[in-house]
Amino acid sequence: MPVSSSWPAINTADDEYRRVSVAGRFLHDRETLVQAVTEAGGGFWVLTPLQTADGAIVLVNRGFVPPDRRDQATRREGNPAGPVKVTGLLRMTEPKGAFLRKNDPEQDRWYSRDVAAIAAARGLPQTAPFFIDADATPNPGGYPLGGLTVVRFPNNHLIYALTWFGLALMIAGRLMFVARGGMHLRGSGTRDSTPVGGDSISARRTGADAETAIQSG
16 A cells, blocks of 8 residues: 555556555444445445554445445454455545435435545544555455446547547538538529520529519510
């Protein structure tokens, strides 16, 4: 895990999804459950503070539990009391909440893994500004279920492609508008010659509903 002196420099571009390891003891009495929807179904992420030998604290997303395992009493086997070593992926904090759902610390309702807010609510000093998603190493009793991280990288190539495609559509639409305007202007000034009884009549439109005919013999 990055040392505390390097925490201010941690950023998404350089550090998200880095593989890290940390050793220490879990503070199970300060566990936080965050609502989650995973490939294993709906339930909760179990975020447990881990304190290292030098006193630093990092939140560890130990994995997923279904609603019937949210109570620690239903998964005591998976809550080790002694020293542990956790390996997983470094993740950036998720401030404020999820889409249309804000975290509510007073009611202990969490919809995102907001490190600063959780640390404040649980009274955790010296807490890293990131959290760690634990890998799929099984926990005794089967829960929490780790290794469910969904890796998402920004697709800048797709963004650029969509941008240029949109610009191309706008240009094509403008050209069609200009072309139709030109055809209308040419049509309003044309002369037609139609033979009638051996004579030709030239007609020029001078208005929307009027024509002036000139007969030549």
